[in-house]
Amino acid sequence: MGRKVLIQNDKIPGINTLEVYRANGGYASVEKALKTMTPDQVTDEVKKSGLRGRGGAGFPTGLKWSFLAKPEGVARYLVCNADESEPGTFKDRYLMEKIPHALIEGMITASYALGAKVSYIYIRGEYFYVLRIIEKAIAEAYEAGWLGKNILGTDFSHDCYVQVGGGAYICGEETALLESLEGKRGNPRIKPPFPAVAGLWGCPTVVNNVETIAAVCPIINMGGEEYAKIGIGKSTGTKLISASGHINKPGVYEIELGLPVEEFIFSEEYCGGIRNGKKLKAVVAGGSSVPILPADLILKTANGEPRLMSYESLSDGGFITGTMLGSGGFIVMDEDTSIVKNLFTFARFYHHESCGQCSPCREGTGWMEKIIHKFINGTANESDVDLLWDIQSKIEGKTICPLGEAAAWPVAAAIRHFRQEFIDIAKSKKFVDISHYNRLNKIVA
Amino acid sequence: MSSQLHGAQHFDKSKRTKIEFSEDAMKTVQTIITHYPEGKHKSALLPILHIAQAEFGGWLSPETMDYVAFVLKIKPIEVFEVASFYSMYNLQPMGKCILEVCQTSSCWLNGAEDILKYIEKKIGIKVGETTKDGMFSLKAVECLGSCGTAPMMQCGASYHENLTYDKVDKVIENYSADGKLRSYTDHDYKNTL
Ligand SMILES: Cc1cc2nc3c(=O)[nH]c(=O)nc-3n(C[C@H](O)[C@H](O)[C@H](O)COP(=O)(O)O)c2cc1C
Numbered sequence: 001m002g003r004k005v006l007i008q009n010d011k012i013p014g015i016n017t018l019e020v021y022r023a024n025g026g027y028a029s030v031e032k033a034l035k036t037m038t039p040d041q042v043t044d045e046v047k048k049s050g051l052r053g054r055g056g057a058g059f060p061t062g063l064k065w066s067f068l069a070k071p072e073g074v075a076r077y078l079v080c081n082a083d084e085s086e087p088g089t090f091k092d093r094y095l096m097e098k099i100p101h102a103l104i105e106g107m108i109t110a111s112y113a114l115g116a117k118v119s120y121i122y123i124r125g126e127y128f129y130v131l132r133i134i135e136k137a138i139a140e141a142y143e144a145g146w147l148g149k150n151i152l153g154t155d156f157s158h159d160c161y162v163q164v165g166g167g168a169y170i171c172g173e174e175t176a177l178l179e180s181l182e183g184k185r186g187n188p189r190i191k192p193p194f195p196a197v198a199g200l201w202g203c204p205t206v207v208n209n210v211e212t213i214a215a216v217c218p219i220i221n222m223g224g225e226e227y228a229k230i231g232i233g234k235s236t237g238t239k240l241i242s243a244s245g246h247i248n249k250p251g252v253y254e255i256e257l258g259l260p261v262e263e264f265i266f267s268e269e270y271c272g273g274i275r276n277g278k279k280l281k282a283v284v285a286g287g288s289s290v291p292i293l294p295a296d297l298i299l300k301t302a303n304g305e306p307r308l309m310s311y312e313s314l315s316d317g318g319f320i321t322g323t324m325l326g327s328g329g330f331i332v333m334d335e336d337t338s339i340v341k342n343l344f345t346f347a348r349f350y351h352h353e354s355c356g357q358c359s360p361c362r363e364g365t366g367w368m369e370k371i372i373h374k375f376i377n378g379t380a381n382e383s384d385v386d387l388l389w390d391i392q393s394k395i396e397g398k399t400i401c402p403l404g405e406a407a408a409w410p411v412a413a414a415i416r417h418f419r420q421e422f423i424d425i426a427k428s429k430k431f432v433d434i435s436h437y438n439r440l441n442k443i444v445a
Numbered sequence: 446m447s448s449q450l451h452g453a454q455h456f457d458k459s460k461r462t463k464i465e466f467s468e469d470a471m472k473t474v475q476t477i478i479t480h481y482p483e484g485k486h487k488s489a490l491l492p493i494l495h496i497a498q499a500e501f502g503g504w505l506s507p508e509t510m511d512y513v514a515f516v517l518k519i520k521p522i523e524v525f526e527v528a529s530f531y532s533m534y535n536l537q538p539m540g541k542c543i544l545e546v547c548q549t550s551s552c553w554l555n556g557a558e559d560i561l562k563y564i565e566k567k568i569g570i571k572v573g574e575t576t577k578d579g580m581f582s583l584k585a586v587e588c589l590g591s592c593g594t595a596p597m598m599q600c601g602a603s604y605h606e607n608l609t610y611d612k613v614d615k616v617i618e619n620y621s622a623d624g625k626l627r628s629y630t631d632h633d634y635k636n637t638l
C-alpha cells in the first residue's frame with residue numbers, strides 16, 4: 001500500500017474542526033518552522049523534497065519560491081490557486097471540504113518561508129459552500145492564534161483571506177487569477193514579468209495550487225529528504241488523483257507517485273475496474289487538457305513497459321504515444337464511449353472558456369467546436385478530419401497563455417489515436433452514441 | 446448588449462432608495478473591503494457582485510451595477526466589464542432557482558444529456574429559458590468539479606450529485622415547495638440530495 005501524507009485522516013469525524021485537526025498532529029509544521037527554522041531553511045526543505053506544482057504544470061515548488069523577488073519595503077504575497085476548473089479535477093475541493101485546516105496550515109508555513117504578511121486563497125465561485133468551510137477554518141485559526149499578530153509569540157504576523165471568483169476557467173491561469181483578484185476581467189497577462197517579480201498589485205507574488213501548499217506541511221514535519229523518499233525518481237511524494245468516468249469507484253485517491261496505472265484502474269483499493277464488466281477503451285489521465293490515450297498505451301508505454309502514475313512515465317513517448325500527469329484528473333472511458341462526442345464536450349468547454357484576447361485561441365476554439373459538431377450531426381466529410389488537424393496545429397505556441405494549447409492538444413490526440421472513428425462517422429453520415437446510457441439505465445430500471 | 450448598460454448617466458439617486466444593501470449585507474461588504482491594502486478596494490468587486498445579485502432579485506440590473514460602482518467608488522464601466530465576463534453573474538432576470546446541469550465529459554459519460562432532457566420535459570422549458578411562473582431557469586454548464594459524483598447539477602450554493610430521475614424529481618419538488626430565491630451566497634448549503 002502506498003504511503004499517504006495529505007488526506008490520510010479524511011475519515012476521522014470532526015477533522016474539519018481545529019480541535020480534532022490539532023489533536024491529530026495539525027499545525028505542527030507551523031510550530032516547527034516558526035520556532036526552529038529560518039524562512040530560507042523552510043524553502044530549502046521544500047527544494048530538497050523535490051515537490052512539484054500540483055496545479056498542472058509540475059514546476060518545482062522550491063525553485064519557484066527561490067525566484068521570488070525581495071526588494072526592501074515592498075509587500076510580497078502568497079496566493080493559493082483554488083480555482084479548480086479543469087474538467088475531471090475535483091481533488092482540491094475534496095481536500096478543502098474535508099480537511100480545510102491542512103490548507104490553512106500550509107498557507108501559514110509557506111508564507112513564513114516567503115516572507116508574506118498577507119495571503120489569499122482564490123476559490124472558484126461555484127465552490128461557494130467550500131468558501132464557507134474555509135472561512136470558518138480561518139476564523140478558528142485566528143481565534144487560536146495561528147493567524148494574526150505575533151504567531152506563537154514570534155515576530156511573524158500573518159493574515160490570510162479567502163476570495164471568491166465569478167465563474168471562469170481561465171482564472172485558474174495564474175496571471176488571469178491575479179487580474180481577477182484585483183477585481184478585473186480574467187485576462188491573462190503577457191509574461192514576462194512573471195508574478196515572482198510583478199504579481200498581485202505589481203508586488204512579488206507566488207501562486208501555488210491547493211495541493212502543493214498542503215504538501216508543505218508533511219514536508220516540513222518529516223523533512224525534505226524523507227519526503228523525497230516517497231514516490232519514484234523525480235516524481236517525489238504523493239498525488240491526489242480525481243478519478244471519474246466509467247469506473248466502479250469514482251472519487252479522490254491519494255496515491256504514491258509511481259503506482260502502476262493498471263493497478264490504479266483495476267485494483268479494489270482504487271478505481272475498482274470498469275463498470276458493468278465493460279472493457280477499457282481510453283483514459284484522459286491528467287484533466288481535459290492532456291492528450292487522451294487508448295487502453296494499450298495508457299497501460300503500457302510504446303516500449304512495452306508498464307505505465308506508471310508519475311510525471312515521467314505518463315509523458316514517456318511525448319505527445320505521440322504519451323500524455324501528462326497534469327492536474328491528476330483521471331477520466332476513464334469504456335468500450336462503448338464515442339471519443340468524438342467526448343472530444344466535443346471538451347471543444348465546447350474551451351470555446352466557452354477562451355478569454356478572447358488572442359485570435360488563434362478565440363477563433364480556433366470556435367472553429368474546432370463547430371467542426372466536431374458536424375461529426376455529431378452526421379454532416380461531416382472525411383476532409384473535415386484534416387481541417388480539424390490543421391486548425392489545432394495552428395494554435396500551439398501562438399497565444400498569450402496556455403489555454404490555446406490546452407484546447408488544441410485533446411483534438412490532436414483524439415485524431416492521432418482514434419482517426420478511424422472520425423472517418424467512420426464521415427463515411428456513414430451517421431453518429432450513434434450509446435455510451436452514456438450505461439449508468440442511468442441501471443438506476444432507472 | 447444594450448448600450449444603456451454601460452453608462453453612469455442613468456444612475457438616479459432616487460432609485461437608490463430601492464437599491465440599497467441591507468444592514469447585514471453592508472457590513473459584509475465593509476469587512477471584505479478591509480481584506481485589501483489601502484486603495485486596492487476594487488479587489489472586492491467580485492465578492493460584492495455576488496452579494497448584490499443575491500440581495501437584488503438574483504440578477505444584476507444596470508441600476509444594481511451602478512449602485513455597486515457607487516459603493517466601491519469605481520466607474521460603472523469597471524463593474525459592467527466584470528459582470529459581463531464571469532458566468533455566474535446574470536445580466537437579465539432569472540428564475541428563483543437556476544438549475545445548472547453540467548454537460549462536460551465526466552457528467553456526459555454518466556448520462557448528463559438524459560438528465561437535461563428529463564428536466565426539460567419535467568418543467569416544460571428548454572435550456573436557456575425560464576418557467577412562466579418565474580420559479581425555474583435551466584442552464585447547461587461546464588464542469589463544476591463534481592466529476593466523481595456525476596451526473597450533477599448546481600442550484601444556488603447547493604450541489605446535487607449522483608443524479609437520477611428520482612433525485613431530480615425530489616430536488617425540484619423541494620424547491621417548488623418553499624418557492625425561495627436560491628443564491629450562491631446562501632448559507633443553508635445541504636448536500637442531502
Ligand atoms: C487555462 C489554465 C487553467 C489553469 N487552471 C488551474 C487551476 O484551476 N488550478 C491550479 O492550481 N492551476 C491551474 N493552472 C496552472 C496555473 O497557471 C499555475 O501554474 C499553478 O497555479 C501554479 O501552482 P503550482 O506550481 O502549485 O502547480 C491553469 C493554467 C492554465 C493555463
Ligand code: SF4
Pocket residue numbers: 170187188353354355356357358359361362399400401402403404
Ligand atoms: S490563449 Fe486564449 S485564454 Fe489565453 S489569453 Fe489567449 S485568448 Fe485568452
Ligand code: FES
Pocket residue numbers: 087088089547548549550551552553587588589590591592595597
Ligand atoms: S464534468 Fe461535470 S462536474 Fe466535472
